[in-house]
Amino acid sequence: MTSSAPSQAELAVLKHLWSAGPQSAREVQTGIGEATGWSYSTTRTLLTRMTEKGLIARKDVHGLSVFEATAEKVSLMGRMIRDFAANVLDMDGPLPGTAFAGSRLFTEEEAEALTRLLEDGEPDGEAQR
Numbered sequence: 001m002t003s004s005a006p007s008q009a010e011l012a013v014l015k016h017l018w019s020a021g022p023q024s025a026r027e028v029q030t031g032i033g034e035a036t037g038w039s040y041s042t043t044r045t046l047l048t049r050m051t052e053k054g055l056i057a058r059k060d061v062h063g064l065s066v067f068e069a070t071a072e073k074v075s076l077m078g079r080m081i082r083d084f085a086a087n088v089l090d091m092d093g094p095l096p097g098t099a100f101a102g103s104r105l106f107t108e109e110e111a112e113a114l115t116r117l118l119e120d121g122e123p124d125g126e127a128q129r
Contacts, residue, residue, distance in 0.1 A: 005079070005080050005083060006050075006055060006071070006076070009036070009046055010046065010049075010050055010053075010055060012032055012035075012036055013028060013032065013043075013046060013047065013050060013056070014050075014055060014056070014069050014071055014073075014076075015105065016028060016031050016032050017056065017067065017068060017069040018069050018073050018105075021068070022059070022066045022067065022068040023066065023067060024064050024065060024066055024067070025040070025043060025044050025047055025065060025067065026040070028043055028047065028067065029043040047067055050067075051067070054070060054071075055069070055070060055071045056068060056069055056070055056071070057070045073105075073106070073110060074106070074110050074113045074114050074117060075117070077105070077106075077114060078114055078117040078118055081114075081118060082118065
């Protein structure tokens with residue numbers, strides 16, 4: 001997987017796949033098309049590029065391409081938050097992960113894992129998607 005942070009467009013797809021699970025390009029388009037304003041061809045192009053970058057994986061199921069997030073949510077978000085804190089806010093050291101406990105993006109377990117990651121700076125064993 002790429003070490004660079006995903007773009008806002010890629011993040012929109014990842015967030016959708018994290019919540020919905022594996023989906024076809026059409027299902028992804030249906031799920032995010034209205035909010036993003038993307039055409040189906042734009043969604044397909046983005047899915048192809050994300051597959052090449054290793055952010056998602058493509059599997060063929062009964063002749064249909066299905067896409068699944070390979071980027072692990074807690075690890076990726078933790079890295080993005082630490083990068084933002086260091087590069088934008090000039091902060092180093094432990095971060096208060098409790099600020100993200102109310103996020104709709106994370107389950108309670110994921111929020112706890114993110115808090116541990118941000119406060120300790122170490123990934124938590126086997127993180128969840």
